[in-house]
Amino acid sequence: MPSTATLHVLHQAPGRDLAAAEEAAAAFLEALGIDLDSESLRQTPRRMAHGYAELFTPRAFDLTTFPNDEDYDELVLVRNVPLRSVCEHHLLPFAGTVHIGYLPGERIIGLSKLARVAEHFACRPQVQERLTKQIAGWLDEHLHPRGVGVVIEAEHSCMTLRGVQSVGSATVTSALLGALRDDPRSRQEFFALAGVHA
Ligand SMILES: Nc1nc2c(ncn2[C@@H]2O[C@H](COP(=O)(O)OP(=O)(O)OP(=O)(O)O)[C@@H](O)[C@H]2O)c(=O)[nH]1
Numbered sequence: 001m002p003s004t005a006t007l008h009v010l011h012q013a014p015g016r017d018l019a020a021a022e023e024a025a026a027a028f029l030e031a032l033g034i035d036l037d038s039e040s041l042r043q044t045p046r047r048m049a050h051g052y053a054e055l056f057t058p059r060a061f062d063l064t065t066f067p068n069d070e071d072y073d074e075l076v077l078v079r080n081v082p083l084r085s086v087c088e089h090h091l092l093p094f095a096g097t098v099h100i101g102y103l104p105g106e107r108i109i110g111l112s113k114l115a116r117v118a119e120h121f122a123c124r125p126q127v128q129e130r131l132t133k134q135i136a137g138w139l140d141e142h143l144h145p146r147g148v149g150v151v152i153e154a155e156h157s158c159m160t161l162r163g164v165q166s167v168g169s170a171t172v173t174s175a176l177l178g179a180l181r182d183d184p185r186s187r188q189e190f191f192a193l194a195g196v197h198a
Pocket residue numbers: 087088089126127128129156158159162163164
């Protein structure tokens with residue numbers, strides 16, 4: 001077995017057409033009665049197209065893992081990783097933090113990669129429940145840990161700045177797999193280390 005292993009993860013955006021997005025953004029704003037004929041608004045459709053394209057483009061990364069030579073068998077947890085995504089119902093941002101932990105099996109993962117996996121799935125129109133499960137499922141599939149846990153705490157601007165305007169509300173979701181789901185002690189330890197009162 002190699003001493004390290006990497007898997008290059010690249011997100012493709014098939015069918016992206018920024019010129020068409022810019023044109024559509026201009027039509028969208030005009031349909032809402034916004035006059036684009038001023039120096040500061042003239043470039044806004046272009047900014048909107050590029051802005052959303054940026055929100056929907058995760059950075060490519062190498063998933064680097066190492067052999068677990070010390071047989072480390074306790075939790076590894078990275079908490080308070082900043083996270084931002086876009087709710088697929090309103091296309092407004094939701095933002096907060098994600099806590100990602102796992103119980104190592106034969107390999108351990110480069111710590112930064114946990115945050116990169118989260119970014120990978122956050123950079124697309126999302127719902128928080130699916131995002132939480134996708135991060136956990138992907139790590140389970142590629143790292144083969146004995147357990148994996150993901151908690152996201154996020155504020156949805158579609159719920160705080162508009163609509164019901166529940167300012168300050170936060171949504172918490174979790175996905176637990178393997179021993180973190182099945183073993184009550186591990187589960188409790190995960191939530192305690194993540195700083196979530198379960
Ligand atoms: N489950 C889930 N719901 C979300 C998420 N992001 C946004 N929503 C919700 O999606 C729902 C869409 O509801 P609709 O009734 O179709 O939209 P709406 O008329 O704009 O609803 P209001 O936000 O209540 O004004 C809202 O209740 C949002 O709060 C998410 O990540 N998960």
